[in-house]
Structure formats: C-alpha cells, structure tokens
Amino acid sequence: MSGGPQIALLPDGRRLHLHHGPIDLIVEAFGAKSEIEAAYSQAARRFDGLLQRLVDELDLLRMPIHELSTEIVGPVARRMTAAVRPHASVFVTPMAAVAGAVADTVVAAMIDGRDLRRAYVNNGGDIALHLTDGESFTAGLVLEIDAPAIEGTATIPYLSSIRGIATSGWQGHSLSLGIADSVTVLAHTAAQADVAATLIANAVDVNHPAIHRAPANAIELDNDLDDRLVTVDVRELDGLSIATALHRGETVANAMWAKGLIVSAALKLQGKTRTFGFDALLGHQKVA
Amino acid sequence: MPNNPTAHTKIDTTDIDNSSANIGGMKEGVITCDACPVLCRIRPGQTGACDRYGNMGGILTRMDPMAVMRKVTDDSGKTVPFADDGAWDGTVLRPADTFITGIGSGTTYPDYKPAPFIVASKHRDVDMVTVVSEGIFSYCGLKAKIDTDRYIGPETAAVRCDGEQVGHVTTAEYGSQMLALGGVRHLTGGSKKEGTVTCRMMLNLCNGESVEFTIDGGATLTLQAGKPPIIDDLKEERMRVGCGSATIGIFAKQWHGHADEVIVVDDHITGVLSEHQAGRFLGMEPAGMRVRGRRSTPGRYFQVAEPGNGWGGTDVTDPLEIIDRIDAKKAQPGMRLFMVSTTGEDAAYFVLNDDLKPEPADMPEHLAMVVDRIGENCEPALTSILFMAGAGGSLRAGVTENPVRLTHSVHQSLTQVTCGGAPVFIWPGGGITIMVDVTRLPANGFGYVPTPAIVAPIEFTLRQDDYAALGGHTDSIRQLEDIDADRLRQESWPSDTRWPYSDHPNEGSNP
Numbered sequence: 001m002s003g004g005p006q007i008a009l010l011p012d013g014r015r016l017h018l019h020h021g022p023i024d025l026i027v028e029a030f031g032a033k034s035e036i037e038a039a040y041s042q043a044a045r046r047f048d049g050l051l052q053r054l055v056d057e058l059d060l061l062r063m064p065i066h067e068l069s070t071e072i073v074g075p076v077a078r079r080m081t082a083a084v085r086p087h088a089s090v091f092v093t094p095m096a097a098v099a100g101a102v103a104d105t106v107v108a109a110m111i112d113g114r115d116l117r118r119a120y121v122n123n124g125g126d127i128a129l130h131l132t133d134g135e136s137f138t139a140g141l142v143l144e145i146d147a148p149a150i151e152g153t154a155t156i157p158y159l160s161s162i163r164g165i166a167t168s169g170w171q172g173h174s175l176s177l178g179i180a181d182s183v184t185v186l187a188h189t190a191a192q193a194d195v196a197a198t199l200i201a202n203a204v205d206v207n208h209p210a211i212h213r214a215p216a217n218a219i220e221l222d223n224d225l226d227d228r229l230v231t232v233d234v235r236e237l238d239g240l241s242i243a244t245a246l247h248r249g250e251t252v253a254n255a256m257w258a259k260g261l262i263v264s265a266a267l268k269l270q271g272k273t274r275t276f277g278f279d280a281l282l283g284h285q286k287v288a
Numbered sequence: 289m290p291n292n293p294t295a296h297t298k299i300d301t302t303d304i305d306n307s308s309a310n311i312g313g314m315k316e317g318v319i320t321c322d323a324c325p326v327l328c329r330i331r332p333g334q335t336g337a338c339d340r341y342g343n344m345g346g347i348l349t350r351m352d353p354m355a356v357m358r359k360v361t362d363d364s365g366k367t368v369p370f371a372d373d374g375a376w377d378g379t380v381l382r383p384a385d386t387f388i389t390g391i392g393s394g395t396t397y398p399d400y401k402p403a404p405f406i407v408a409s410k411h412r413d414v415d416m417v418t419v420v421s422e423g424i425f426s427y428c429g430l431k432a433k434i435d436t437d438r439y440i441g442p443e444t445a446a447v448r449c450d451g452e453q454v455g456h457v458t459t460a461e462y463g464s465q466m467l468a469l470g471g472v473r474h475l476t477g478g479s480k481k482e483g484t485v486t487c488r489m490m491l492n493l494c495n496g497e498s499v500e501f502t503i504d505g506g507a508t509l510t511l512q513a514g515k516p517p518i519i520d521d522l523k524e525e526r527m528r529v530g531c532g533s534a535t536i537g538i539f540a541k542q543w544h545g546h547a548d549e550v551i552v553v554d555d556h557i558t559g560v561l562s563e564h565q566a567g568r569f570l571g572m573e574p575a576g577m578r579v580r581g582r583r584s585t586p587g588r589y590f591q592v593a594e595p596g597n598g599w600g601g602t603d604v605t606d607p608l609e610i611i612d613r614i615d616a617k618k619a620q621p622g623m624r625l626f627m628v629s630t631t632g633e634d635a636a637y638f639v640l641n642d643d644l645k646p647e648p649a650d651m652p653e654h655l656a657m658v659v660d661r662i663g664e665n666c667e668p669a670l671t672s673i674l675f676m677a678g679a680g681g682s683l684r685a686g687v688t689e690n691p692v693r694l695t696h697s698v699h700q701s702l703t704q705v706t707c708g709g710a711p712v713f714i715w716p717g718g719g720i721t722i723m724v725d726v727t728r729l730p731a732n733g734f735g736y737v738p739t740p741a742i743v744a745p746i747e748f749t750l751r752q753d754d755y756a757a758l759g760g761h762t763d764s765i766r767q768l769e770d771i772d773a774d775r776l777r778q779e780s781w782p783s784d785t786r787w788p789y790s791d792h793p794n795e796g797s798n799p
Contacts, residue, residue, distance in 0.1 A: 004488070008497070021324025022338040055325045220337070221318060221329040 005051070007044045016040045018047045023102055025123050030135075031116040039110040039119065046109030050076060050102065061094040062224040068094070076105045083191035086261055087199055093224040100166050100194025103128035107190075121190075125172075127165040128190035131158040139165055154186065154264075162263050164190030168197035169268075170231035175216050175223060179234045179245055179269065180204035185253075186264040186277070196253075196262045204249035204267055206242075210235040237270055246274045319343050386768060387781065387788055388420055389709045391733045391745040406761055408752060409768040415752035417765060418788075419687045426741040428677035429471035430455075430490055431723070433464045434509070434517045435527045435669035437555055437630070439595030440465045441506020448502045452485040453478075457503060463527045467501075469493070475740055487740035493673050494726045494734040494742065513673040514727045522597060526666035528630035532559030532600070533588045535630050535662065540566035542658050547626035547637075549575035553592070553610060554630040555601030563587035576618025577625065579610050600629035607636055614644050626655055632662030673726045675734075679705070679746055680719030686761075687748055693758035694748065695720055703750040706788050708733040709781065722746075730779040749788045 005020035016027040025047070029039045053074040054061070060070055061077055066088045072081050079101035080094035103121040107128040111119060118137060119130040129137050136157040156162045167184045170176040176198070183201040187193035212233040216225035219232070237245075246269055253265040257277060264277030317332040321341045328336035335342040342349050388407050407418050434440065440457065441447075447455040447467055455469035474486040492499050498512035510518035517524045529535055532554035540561060543550045550561035561567040562575045564587025581592035592610045596603025604610055607627040621642045628635040637655060638646035651659075684691035697703040698720050705712050705720065710728035715721040726734070735743035756762050 006497075021326050022336070024338075052325050055327075058326075219331075219334060221331060 005047055007047065009040075016043060018044065018106070020047070020051045023051055023123065025103070025106060025121055027106065027110065027119075027121050029110060029114075029116045029119040031114070031118075035114050035116055039114045039116055042112060042114070043106050043110035043121070046106055050105070053077070054098070054102075061098070062222075064091055064093055076101050079104055079189075079191050083189065083195050086259065087195060087256075090199060091228075092195065092199060095224040096198040097191040097195040099123045099126040100128070100164055100190035100192070103190040104164065123190070125167045126190050126194050129156065129163045129165070131156070131163070133158050156186065160263070161188050162186045163188055164193040166190060166193035166197040168194075168201040170201070170234065174198070175220065175225055175230040177202040177225070177228060177230055178205040178249070179211055179231050179237075180249060181268045181270065182266075183249065183253075183268070184266045185262050187262045192261060196256050196265070200249050200253045200256070200265060200267065203252040204245045204269060206237070206245040206248070208237055208241050210237055234270075242269050242272050245269055246272060250274050250276070317343070317346055319346060319348055321348055323348075387709055387747075388418060388768065389706075389730065389733075389745050389747060389779075391422070391708050391730060406764045406766065407768050408765045417750055417752045417755040417760065419748040419755075419760070421683065421686055421746055422735070422743050423677070423679055423683045423746045424737055424739070424741050424743055425677040425679075426476055426739065427472045427681075428475075428490070428675065428742050428744070430467075430469040430493055430726075431674040431676060432467040432469055432493075432511060433461065433672045433674075434467065434511065434519075434524075435464050435667070435671070436517055436519060436524045437463065437528050437601035438465075438519050438524065438597060439506065439555065439601065440509060440519060441503030445506055446504040448504070449489045449499065450481075450485050452482045454482075454486045454489050454501075457506070463530075470742075483740045487736050487742065490742050491734055491736045494675055494729075494744075495732050496727065511671045511673075513671060515671060516669050517671045520597065524669040526631055526633075526663065527669050528554065528600065529632070529662050529665045530630065531557040532630055533557045533564065535559060535628075536561055536564050536566050536587070538665070539658055539662065540564070540570060542661070543626065543655070544570045544572070546624075546652055546654050548572075548623040549577055550626045550628070551577070551579060551607070551610070552628055552630060553600040553602060553604060553607055553634070555593075555595050556590070557584065558589045558592040558600070558610065560587045560589065574618055575623060575625075576615030578612045578615065580612045581610070599634045600631070607634070608638075608646055611646075614640070614646075616644060619644050624649075626651075628659055628662065630662075631666050632659045632664075635659045674723045675707070675726050675742075675744065676721065676723045677742070677744060678719055678721050680721065683746070684720070688755075688759045688761070690759035697750060697754065697758050698748070702754050703748050704788050706747045706749065708745040709747070709779075709785065709788065711786055728782065728785060747788070 005018065008017050009015070010017050010026070014028060018025040018027060027040065027043050029036045054076055057072060057074050057077050060068060060072060061080060065081065065084045068081065072078050077094065080097040083097040083101065084092055084094050100123070103123040103126050107119060107121040107130050111130045116130060117132055118135040120137065121128045127139065131137060136155050138153050138155045140153050164187045165184065167182055168174070168176065169180050169182040170178065171181065178201045180201040183197045183204065185193040185197040185200065187196055211231060213229040214232045215227040216223045216230045217227050219230065246267055249267045253262065253267070253276070256262045262277070264275070266273060266275040318329050321328045321330055321336045323341050324338070326337055330336050330341070330343040332343050332346065386409070407420060409416055409418070443457050443459065445457045446453045447457060447469065454474050455467055455471070458466045458468045460466060470486055470490040475483050489499050493511065493513060496513055498510055498515070501509045501511065503509065507520045530538065532552035535552045535554070536550070536559040543561065548562070552559040558579060558581065560577070560579060562572045567587065579589050579592050581589040583589055593602035593604045595601060598604045599607055619640060621640055621644065623640040625638040625640065625646050635651065637649050637651035639649045641647050680695055684694045688694050694703065698705055698714060705714060705722060707722065707724040708729035710724050712722040712724045715723070729745070733745055737743060
C-alpha cells in the first residue's frame with residue numbers, strides 16, 4: 001500500500017502541514033481568515049498528486065541537465081529544469097532544485113486569486129515566499145544543521161527581489177559532494193536558491209585525510225549522483241584547509257551572483273563563515 | 289530535518305513471507321519501500337529519501353522514535369517541567385514518572401523472540417515489568433459510534449470507501465448510529481484493493497484523520513474520531529435529548545398549562561403529551577389530534593414519517609403533515625398546539641381556528657424558553673472510534689514461553705494491558721480481546737504493514753515476580769534507565785488517564 005498525502009492543520013491552528021513521502025511542507029498565510037482558508041484549500045488541492053507527477057518523470061529528472069533533451073511536462077519538473085539549466089556547465093541534475101521547486105509551486109497555487117498580505121511554504125528548509133507592499137519576512141538562519149540554533153536573522157523586504165531561501169550542507173537531508181556545514185542562499189525563487197545552495201555547498205571542498213567519502217550509490221540507490229564520491233564524515237580541519245574550501249565555494253557563489261542567479265549567500269565550515277550580499281541588501285542586519 | 293509528526297513504527301514482513309514483493313532481486317538485502325510513490329530501494333542500514341523508513345536487517349522499518357509518557361504532575365500535583373515540543377530533553381528516565389509505550393517500539397518476527405522492550409522499573413518499592421511491543425493485527429476492527437438520529441442507511445447495509453466495502457451498518461444504539469468497520473474479512477478476505485482501502489481507512493480513523501464513507505441505500509458520511517459527524521454534507525451539531533417519549537417525560541411539567549397539546553416529533557418515537565402517561569398524570573384531557581404512524585403505547589407513535597433530514601430525523605418539514613386528523617368531539621377552537629423536535633432545532637406553535645384547523649401563531653415566551661432548554665440538554669454530537677483487536681494470539685509468545693498464562697494473568701487482573709498507555713477494555717471470555725478509544729493514544733500511535741494489517745502499540749504491565757511465574761523472558765529484562773534515550777520522544781501523560789503503575793490493574797481502567 002502506498003500512502004497518500006497527509007494534509008492537516010498543525011496544532012497551532014494557523015499553519016498547514018502537507019506531507020507525502022519525502023515532501024514535508026509547512027505552509028502559512030497571513031491575511032483575512034476567509035482568504036487564508038481559501039489559500040490553504042488551493043495549496044492542498046495543488047499538493048494532491050504532485051508527488052506522483054514528479055515520480056512519473058523521475059528517470060529524466062535524475063539525468064544531468066546537459067544530457068537532458070526530452071521535453072519535461074510536469075509543472076514542478078519544469079520549474080526544476082528552468083532553475084538548473086543556467087548551471088549546465090557543471091554536473092547537476094534537475095533533482096538539485098526539487099525541494100525549492102515544490103515550495104515555489106505550492107506558494108504560487110495558494111496565492112492565485114487570493115488577497116494575502118504574505119505567505120510562505122517551507123519545504124524542509126527550502127522556503128518560497130510571497131510578500132506584498134509594506135510586508136517583510138524575517139528568516140532565522142541556522143548555519144549548523146547538526147546543532148540547530150538561530151545564528152542570525154535576515155529580513156527580506158517586499159522591495160527586494162528575494163522570494164526564495166535554501167540551505168544545503170553535507171550533514172543535511174541530501175548527499176553533498178562538498179564539506180560545507182551549511183550554505184544558505186537567497187534568490188529570486190526557492191528553486192533557484194535550492195540549486196545554487198547545492199552547487200555552492202558542493203564547491204566548498206578541499207582534499208584532506210580528515211574527510212571521508214563514499215560513492216553516492218553505495219549510500220542511496222537510485223541517487224542522481226550515481227557513483228560520485230559524497231561526503232560521509234568530516235573531522236577537524238586545519239585553518240588553511242577551511243579557508244581554501246570556503247574560498248572555492250565563494251568563487252562559485254560570486255560567479256552565480258554575477259549572472260544574476262542568486263542575491264546573497266552565507267557559507268559556513270567548522271566555525272568559519274563567509275557571507276556576501278547580505279550587508280548590501282539588508283543593511284544593518286547582522287548575519288552570523 | 290523536516291519536522292516529524294508521526295511516531296509509529298512500521299515493520300514490513302512481506303520480505304519474509306512474500307519474498308518476490310520486497311527483495312530487490314539483483315542487489316543483496318536491498319528492499320523497496322512502498323510507503324509512497326517514490327518506491328525508494330534501500331540498502332541494509334540505510335534510509336529512504338524521506339529519512340523516515342529504513343532497511344533494518346532486511347525489514348522495512350519506520351524510523352520514528354519510541355514514545356515514552358511522563359507524568360506531568362508530581363505527587364503533590366505540581367507540574368513537572370516538560371518539553372512540550374515532544375523532543376527528548378536529555379534527562380535520564382525517572383522510573384517513578386515514566387511509562388514506556390509500544391509506540392515506535394517495533395515488533396519482532398518471528399513471534400517467539402522476546403518482545404523488543406521488556407522493561408523493569410520500580411514503583412512504590414515493587415519491581416514492575418512492562419513488556420512493550422507493537423502488535424501486527426490482522427484480526428482487528430473499529431466500532432464507530434455516530435451521535436445522530438439521522439437515517440444513515442439500513443441495518444447490515446454495506447459501508448464503502450472508494451467503492452470498496454469496508455464494513456457495515458450495525459445495531460443502532462440510543463441516540464447513535466453504529467458502524468462495524470474493518471475486520472479480517474475486509475483486510476485479507478477480499479480483493480487486494482479491498483484490503484488496501486480497508487487498511488488505509490482504519491489507519492486514518494485510528495490516527496484521528498477524517499474518512500469519507502458511503503452507505504449502500506443510505507447516506508454519505510465523513511467521520512473523524514472526536515469530531516462531529518458530517519452526514520450528507522450536513523454537520524451534525526447535537527444529539528437529541530431523548531426520543532419523543534423521553535422528551536415528554538423530561539419536559540411535560542414545564543409545558544403544562546402553556547399548551548393544550550404538545551407533539552414531540554422524532555424519527556423513532558413521536559410523543560403526544562395529552563395521551564402520554566405524563567400528560568394523564570398532570571390531569572390533561574386527550575386533545576383529539578391523531579398523529580400518523582403506528583401507536584405503540586398511549587402517546588407514543590412509531591413511524592410517523594420517513595427518515596430524513598427534517599424535524600427530529602424525519603423527512604418532515606411541515607410538522608402539520610404528521611397530524612392525520614383532528615377529532616371534533618375532543619378538539620375545540622382556540623386550543624393551543626405546540627410542536628417541537630427532539631433536538632429543539634425545530635419548533636412551531638399553532639392555535640386551532642373555528643374550523644379546528646391549526647393556524648400558526650406567535651410562540652409564547654415560556655415555550656420558546658423550554659425549546660432553548662431542549663437544545664441546551666442535547667449533548668454535542670461526536671464520532672467515537674473504538675479500536676478492537678485480539679492480542680491473544682502469537683503476540684503473547686513475545687511476552688512468555690507459556691502464552692496461556694499471560695491470558696490468565698490478564699483475566700485475573702494481575703497484568704494490566706494498555707495501548708500506547710491508554711486504558712483498554714478487555715472482553716470477558718477466551719483470548720485477550722481489547723477495545724480502546726483511539727483518541728486516548730498519543731498522536732499517530734497506529735501504523736500499518738502492507739500485508740495488510742494494522743500495527744498498534746500494546747503494553748503488558750505486571751509485577752516482576754508475577755512475570756517470572758508466568759514463564760516470562762526474564763533474561764531479556766532491561767532497566768528503564770538503560771533505554772537508549774536518543775531514540776525516544778516524550779509525551780505528557782493525559783491527566784484523565786489512570787497511571788498504569790498503580791495497585792489495581794485493569795480495575796476501573798475501562799474508558
């Protein structure tokens with residue numbers, strides 16, 4: 001028996017919880033009660049069948065984007081490929097944007113025709129936002145996935161172009177080629193943020209005996225990373241190695257910023273942090 | 289990690305008894321998870337894409353923490369600090385206020401292996417043992433009590449989900465309609481789809497989700513434990529105060545002197561005050577208004593109308609329809625007729641004109657007040673779901689090498705049985721057949737296996753010396769303090785549930 005989606009209000013009565021298999025969304029809308037209720041029912045309707053449509057094209061979505069020539073038809077899958085395609089010069093599959101694309105899809109469905117002040121869809125840390133004039137969204141940044149604590153807040157105003165937040169790291173939900181404890185990216189969409197965070201986290205890397213790696217398919221079968229080495233453990237690194245790894249990540253992030261693919265990024269590795277784009281955008285907000 | 293609201297453990301045994309279903313075939317020990325459409329193939333010791341299901345020794349396992357429940361008040365009644373987010377706060381388990389539940393404990397296969405957790409703790413200087421397991425129940429069903437007098441369908445009619453029969457309408461009870469749902473014949477005796485739909489329906493109802501049903505020749509129902517039933521898109525707000533006769537029995541004196549006749553409209557028994565024993569006792573004379581239907585005893589009428597969504601669960605929307613004739617020898621012009629339904633939701637007041645025809649009139653304030661009082665006395669209509677299962681089978685082998693002694697011990701009240709900490713009703717007679725109110729378990733206490741069958745937590749608690757005497761797996765007893773706290777989630781013990789470690793097992797524990 002394959003379980004269907006679970007759709008329920010959380011015990012606080014304000015937030016909607018949508019869960020199906022690996023997708024776990026926390027949804028919240030702000031506005032008039034009737035508008036929120038309508039928005040939640042739109043979100044729930046959109047969520048129904050969403051996973052199945054992704055699964056229908058899963059084999060294609062696990063292919064490197066530069067090898068993908070078949071037309072993708074699923075609406076979430078199309079958001080994934082659109083977000084990933086600008087990064088086609090490196091190895092990346094549409095799956096790198098799946099969490100963000102799901103969040104973008106659900107937020108788009110819930111605001112359609114509704115009058116909401118703001119809303120968000122949080123898909124396990126990859127967040128899609130909706131803001132209206134005068135509204136802002138304050139996100140707490142958790143830079144160590146292993147020991148979650150709010151280390152800084154970023155306030156995203158209506159006037160910024162940011163509507164997506166994503167975090168990636170080797171200890172997180174997905175496998176990583178790099179060693180970053182976390183990379184948090186702010187971008188125009190959650191799908192764009194998702195793929196960028198994944199690729200920047202992959203780039204935060206250095207060769208060091210303290211890093212233990214294993215082929216991805218030895219850990220998760222059917223993974224889009226195939227037999228590429230993924231990080232399994234990172235013990236204590238020396239300062240130079242940390243700086244080198246962060247620099248490599250920062251270089252990749254800068255290139256993405258230059259192409260307009262991301263707005264801000266925060267990279268963290270063993271207590272050291274590099275951020276850019278936050279100060280310029282958020283002024284007084286201090287990150288980490 | 290995404291938040292993790294669920295907490296049951298699923299054990300998939302299909303790779304053992306149906307090897308083609310779940311062994312990947314080409315890769316040794318790989319199993320395919322069928323918990324969602326992704327169908328992850330999972331290597332031994334790894335989890336699927338959701339991080340919720342893992343391959344533990346070839347068995348698909350729900351990777352959820354085991355639930356322990358802690359008393360939130362100390363002996364003086366003061367509240368003990370408690371992490372209300374359900375996360376383990378890292379403190380060492382204190383035997384005196386901790387009860388370990390079967391939720392998330394997993395089970396063992398084959399059954400004769402000791403249950404996953406046999407835990408000793410000391411309560412009031414007596415060494416207690418709790419044998420904790422998650423039972424896989426093929427023989428299990430649900431009894432749904434639906435507080436309504438509305439007609440939901442004929443007795444024994446098929447109850448369906450997604451077109452599959454998953455149960456039937458059973459004996460109506462006072463103020464409530466009853467369904468028997470699930471059961472072994474629908475789970476495993478019919479088509480694969482019937483079994484799957486039945487299993488999902490039971491799991492959802494047990495875990496507090498809403499489920500939609502259709503009844504052959506009857507209504508469409510949406511049921512959710514602890515919530516008002518929705519019948520043909522109408523939410524049932526309240527139970528009737530009683531049948532029409534009972535309503536007269538309660539309110540006759542309050543109506544006396546304010547009307548010459550009161551007719552209480554009800555689908556089951558419609559009451560006519562002046563003919564009813566209560567009216568005669570108050571000295572009322574029969575008013576000569578003969579209602580339709582079949583007279584049972586004086587002032588009590590069956591079948592005055594068809595069942596429906598009108599007055600008192602009948603199909604009546606104009607109450608005068610049920611008056612068959614007015615006897616000119618007894619009735620007089622100016623007589624006051626008051627009609628009301630058994631929930632107080634409908635009421636009307638008439639005065640007979642010179643042709644003895646009832647004419648609508650303004651309802652006197654006193655009668656309106658009594659109508660409100662009928663409403664006030666109607667309790668909220670709810671759906672209650674009892675889970676019923678037989679724990680008297682091979683599951684007992686995980687507790688003792690001599691299973692019948694466990695059965696005897698339970699029936700002698702030496703062993704207390706709980707379901708996720710919740711008290712159970714134990715049926716008399718053979719076996720250990722339990723019933724439990726699903727709303728008294730911690731959230732998501734139930735799981736399933738694709739067999740299909742329902743997984744429910746079950747705990748047997750007894751004195752350590754009694755446990756040894758019944759042939760228990762005493763070598764497998766672990767001290768409560770030694771349980772790996774990393775895999776635990778904690779729940780607060782509900783204040784209205786009896787603490788299992790007390791002196792009188794099973795006594796007064798029935799819901």
